[in-house]
Amino acid sequence: MNRMGNISVILTEGERAVKNTTRKLGILAAAVAFVSIGSMAHAQSDILYDWKATTPGSTPVTGYTPAPFLTDANAAAVATQLTATPAGSVAVKIQAPISPTTTALIFNNPAFSVNYAFLDFEVGQTPAGSGSSNTALAQSQAQAIHAQTKGAGTYVGNFRLFPGNGDTSGPGAGPSTAEYTSGGATGVNMANEDLYPGSPFYQNPSQVGGTSPSPNIRSALFVQPINRASFVTGNLPAGNLHVPYVNRFNNAGNAALDTDGNASNGYRFDNPTHDQMLSRGDFSAMVAHERLRGVNGVHLLDGGVVGYTQAQFEQDAKDGFTFAPIASIFSGGNAKLATLATTSQLVTDRTAGTVVDTPNDQSGVVYSGVYSLTQTDSRLAGSTGKLALLLSNLSETSHDITFPGKIGGKNVVLGNTSGVLPKGFATIGAGQHELLEFAGVGLNWSLVNTQVVFTDSDRSGVGVPEPVAMGGAAIFAVAMMFRRRRSTK
Numbered sequence: 001m002n003r004m005g006n007i008s009v010i011l012t013e014g015e016r017a018v019k020n021t022t023r024k025l026g027i028l029a030a031a032v033a034f035v036s037i038g039s040m041a042h043a044q045s046d047i048l049y050d051w052k053a054t055t056p057g058s059t060p061v062t063g064y065t066p067a068p069f070l071t072d073a074n075a076a077a078v079a080t081q082l083t084a085t086p087a088g089s090v091a092v093k094i095q096a097p098i099s100p101t102t103t104a105l106i107f108n109n110p111a112f113s114v115n116y117a118f119l120d121f122e123v124g125q126t127p128a129g130s131g132s133s134n135t136a137l138a139q140s141q142a143q144a145i146h147a148q149t150k151g152a153g154t155y156v157g158n159f160r161l162f163p164g165n166g167d168t169s170g171p172g173a174g175p176s177t178a179e180y181t182s183g184g185a186t187g188v189n190m191a192n193e194d195l196y197p198g199s200p201f202y203q204n205p206s207q208v209g210g211t212s213p214s215p216n217i218r219s220a221l222f223v224q225p226i227n228r229a230s231f232v233t234g235n236l237p238a239g240n241l242h243v244p245y246v247n248r249f250n251n252a253g254n255a256a257l258d259t260d261g262n263a264s265n266g267y268r269f270d271n272p273t274h275d276q277m278l279s280r281g282d283f284s285a286m287v288a289h290e291r292l293r294g295v296n297g298v299h300l301l302d303g304g305v306v307g308y309t310q311a312q313f314e315q316d317a318k319d320g321f322t323f324a325p326i327a328s329i330f331s332g333g334n335a336k337l338a339t340l341a342t343t344s345q346l347v348t349d350r351t352a353g354t355v356v357d358t359p360n361d362q363s364g365v366v367y368s369g370v371y372s373l374t375q376t377d378s379r380l381a382g383s384t385g386k387l388a389l390l391l392s393n394l395s396e397t398s399h400d401i402t403f404p405g406k407i408g409g410k411n412v413v414l415g416n417t418s419g420v421l422p423k424g425f426a427t428i429g430a431g432q433h434e435l436l437e438f439a440g441v442g443l444n445w446s447l448v449n450t451q452v453v454f455t456d457s458d459r460s461g462v463g464v465p466e467p468v469a470m471g472g473a474a475i476f477a478v479a480m481m482f483r484r485r486r487s488t489k
Contacts (some may be wrong), residue, residue: 047297055215107151139183157190197221198251219364233294281456286321292368338369364395
C-alpha cells in the first residue's frame, strides 16, 4: 500500500484490499468469516479462548471454552476432558511436539473431534538439540495432526506464525507469508499473530525514543495491533482461520516501556502521566476493530495491567468482539468488511475542503466497518443495506474524517457538508470511540444513528507483563506455563 500517495491512489488500493479479502475469505456470516475444511464444515460460533482457561470452571465469563495443555504424559486425562467439551469448540494447547501415539489418541478419537490446536513453538527459537527451527517443528506437528483422519478437519496454528508480508507495524520484518505457508497444504491453517500493545515486536512511539510517528504512547498501543491484523487478513490463504492472541498490554522484553528500570518487577510501565495506558473501553474497542479487520476470534493471555482481573479481561474482550451493532450485521447474512486500509482521510481545512490521507499510526485515528447490501434497517423504510463504521481517536486532539470513496458501491453521506465536502465529514473527539450506523438508500449510505461507545476513559493503569502482573505466589505457580510467552526471541 502506498501510504503517502494521493487520495485517489489510496482509495483504489483500499478497495482492492477489501476485494482481495472478500475473495479470500468468502462471505462473512454467522458470527465470523467461516470456511469449510475436511469433515469440520460448520457455521462457527464466536471463537473465544483464554490461555489461563484449561479446565471447566477456570473461565469466569460465559462464552469462553476451556482448552487444556496437551502433553504425552497427560494425554489420557485430556481425552477424558475433551469428551465432555461441547462439539464445535474442542481445543487443545500444545507447547512441545507430541508423539504419534498421543497425536492419534487426541486427533482421531471416536468420541470427539478437535476443532482448534494452538501450538506454542515460538517462531525463530530452536530448542537445544532439536536440529530444526520451531517454525519447522510447528509445520511438522500440523502435518502430523492433519494426517489423522479426523485431524484433517482441525485448524492448527502456532504462536506468532502468521502471513506478515507488508506489515509495517513492527521495527523489522515479521514472519513472511512464505514462512507461514511453508508446511504446504497440510501445514498450519490458522494465523495466530501477537496483537500485544507495548510488545517489542511493534514500533515504539517517539515519546520513548522509538520510530513510530504516533501522537502519543496510547495511540501507538492501540493502532499498531489493528494494523497488523489488517495485513494478516489481507495475506491469509483461502480456507485458513484468523485467531490472534490479544492482550490489553504486554511489554515483555521492551526496555523502552520499562519506565522504572527495575528488573525485579518485570518490564513495569508506570504510566508517569497517568493517561497513556489503554482503558478497558479502549481494549474493547480495539478488539471490535480487529474483528472488523477480519479476525475470526481471539485467544487471551493475561491482560497485563495491575489490578485487572481475569473476569474483567474476558468480559472486555467479549464486549468488543460481540458488540451488538456490528455482530448483528455479521450474523444477518451477506456481510463484508468495509476496509483494510491503514490510512484515514482527515479534513485539515473545513473551509477549503482540504483532505489529507494520513497513516493511522501518525494521526491516532482508525476506522473499520462491516456492511451488507441485502440486510434492511428498520429505522429507514425501504432501505437496501446496512453499514456500521467504528471510529476511534486515541490522540490528544479532535479530528474531522471523511469518506470520499465508495463502500460496497455506495457513497457514505454524513450530512455535515460545510459547503465544500459534498458527502460531509464526521468529527471524532480526542480519546473517543464513535459508532456510525447507515442504511442503504439507492447509491448512498444514509446516516441513521451516531453514538459514542466504549466510554471508559480511565487510562491511568500501570502495566506489568505476565506473569508478574498476577502478583505474589501465582508467579511461581505459573512461571513454567508462561515461560515461552515471556521470551523476547
